[in-house]
Amino acid sequence: MKNRLKVLRAERDWSQQDLAKRLDVSRQSVNAIETGRYDPSLPLAFRIADVFGLAIEEIFQREE
Numbered sequence: 220m221k222n223r224l225k226v227l228r229a230e231r232d233w234s235q236q237d238l239a240k241r242l243d244v245s246r247q248s249v250n251a252i253e254t255g256r257y258d259p260s261l262p263l264a265f266r267i268a269d270v271f272g273l274a275i276e277e278i279f280q281r282e283e
Contacts, residue, residue: 221280225253227271241270 228238228249235249242249242263251257252267259267268275 220258221255221282222252223278224249224267227273227278228253238270242266 224238228235233241235246235253239246239249243266244263248257252259264275264279268278271278
């Protein structure tokens with residue numbers, strides 16, 4: 220699954236650690252999601268969307 224997490228985080232000048240704290244996950248989890256090695260659970264995807272004030276579909280896109 221592709222995502223805009225890195226771009227959204229950079230727009231806010233947040234480090235991976237900053238975002239991890241907001242989501243209550245490890246920095247390694249944020250890195251794995253950003254690089255596409257890990258797809259977040261649905262509850263985590265909703266938390267990510269809430270943190271950025273966006274819909275899940277505005278952050279995550281299905282790979283074709």
